[in-house]
């Protein structure tokens with residue numbers, strides 16, 4: 421029996437636990453051609469929900485641009501052009517017409533032997549300098565297409581653009597061009613909260629108040645439980661209430677982490693079995709085991725003092741990291757060392773700050789830390 425729990429990929433159809441309220445909100449915006457900023461923690465299900473919403477409006481087309489790792493205006497422009505060509509081909513335009521119609525982009529097509537779907541690479545700059553202003557031209561055909569068909573352009577991981585050297589010019593150019601395309605719906609997805617806030621909540625920024633705001637939080641436990649129960653039941657495994665609530669607790673209600681834990685539990689249980697809290701613990705141990713090596717590598721780049729603070733955060737939480745309790749629990753003597761360590765841990769992407777204090781980016785990294793070492797000193801990886 422196939423493991424029914426997908427994780428680490430965008431999910432759709434049967435693998436998508438229904439989120440009717442969120443989908444209704446997103447569909448309403450698509451209908452109204454309302455540009456939106458869509459925020460939420462990593463692995464909460466932003467990309468999956470947005471693509472599912474667009475898919476459910478049968479007439480709407482989707483141009484999906486992943487901004488992650490785009491380090492130059494040319495790289496971003498190429499990603500936009502490639503996404504647009506892929507959209508054209510999904511709409512049924514022949515390869516010949518696509519390659520001919522966009523010859524100036526020097527497109528190359530590769531056809532996936534499994535699906536028969538082509539994907540495209542383009543070369544925009546051709547080794548020459550590509551000024552940010554030229555991004556306008558890449559958005560032109562999208563505007564024209566949007567005049568003919570309902571079209572949603574999804575900029576995924578939009579906050580990554582802030583890391584680009586020329587980000588100010590890039591963002592101003594995008595904003596200028598998008599403003600002239602009311603017929604197209606633009607969705608900006610982002611997970612690093614302070615960067616997204618800097619883009620959309622700062623009056624000095626071109627995108628300030630330019631979009632409606634949608635937030636993607638956890639799926640409610642009641643409906644998620646029903647979905648998970650049904651998945652476990654594909655070969656008559658019965659998940660107990662206690663097991664399910666433990667899964668949500670361990671995964672901090674983060675959608676992708678819930679799926680990962682369920683997948684691990686599936687792998688260490690059998691058809692027809694009743695699944696209890698012990699099985700959840702075994703699933704978690706299995707995750708710790710598979711992630712041990714990469715987690716150890718993370719620990720190795722930190723100083724012993726930073727590791728102490730990290731373990732302290734795992735043990736007592738990050739609401740008051742400079743309090744006496746915290747210093748005692750982590751074995752660090754100076755509040756100022758904690759502050760310094762925390763900023764390193766934040767820079768490394770291990771923790772982030774929210775209104776409740778500092779949190780781990782990955783709940784299983786936290787539980788791994790707790791499982792490998794009682795030591796507040798030295799590396800818990802060894």
Ligand SMILES: Nc1ncnc2c1ncn2[C@@H]1O[C@H](COP(=O)(O)OP(=O)(O)O)[C@@H](O)[C@H]1O
Pocket residue numbers: 426427428429430431435436437438439460461462463464465466467468469675676677679680
């Ligand atoms: N509606 C859903 N039903 C079931 N699993 C989901 C759902 N949404 C997300 N997931 C799980 O979460 C993981 C991350 O989803 P993704 O959409 O990539 O999140 P994000 O874009 O917020 O990082 C997926 O790989 C999948 O395991």
Ligand SMILES: [Mg+2]
Pocket residue numbers: 466467468576577
């Ligand atoms: Mg995503």
